[in-house]
Amino acid sequence: MSKSPRHKLNKTDKRLLDTLVAAGYEHDKARDLIQKQVYTLTLADQRHVVSEISNGVNPTQAYSA
Structure with missing residues (x-):
């Protein structure tokens, strides 16, 4: 199984990642x-x-809002 290539996270991405994990x-x-x-x-x-x-909104709904 090959993993998809990942970009290196910048500071903003890391904060967003931490927030999503916390959610x-x-x-x-x-x-x-x-x-x-x-x-x-x-x-x-x-x-x-x-x-x-x-706040518990589904990600698909959050992106379309």
């Missing part, structure tokens, strides 16, 4: 969300998504 996500799943989704969002949108997820 109950598995580390690998949270990292995959960051790699797939975050770079299409502005910083304000990233904060909104993290806030929504931390």
Whole structure:
């Protein structure tokens, strides 16, 4: 089984990863969300998504809100 290549996390990514893990996500799943989704969002949108997820909103709903 080959793993998908991962980008190196910057400070913002690491904070977002820590927040997602604290909100109950598995580390690998949270990292995959960051790699797939975050770079299409502005910083304000990233904060909104993290806030929504931390409040229990489904990630798909948080990204579409």
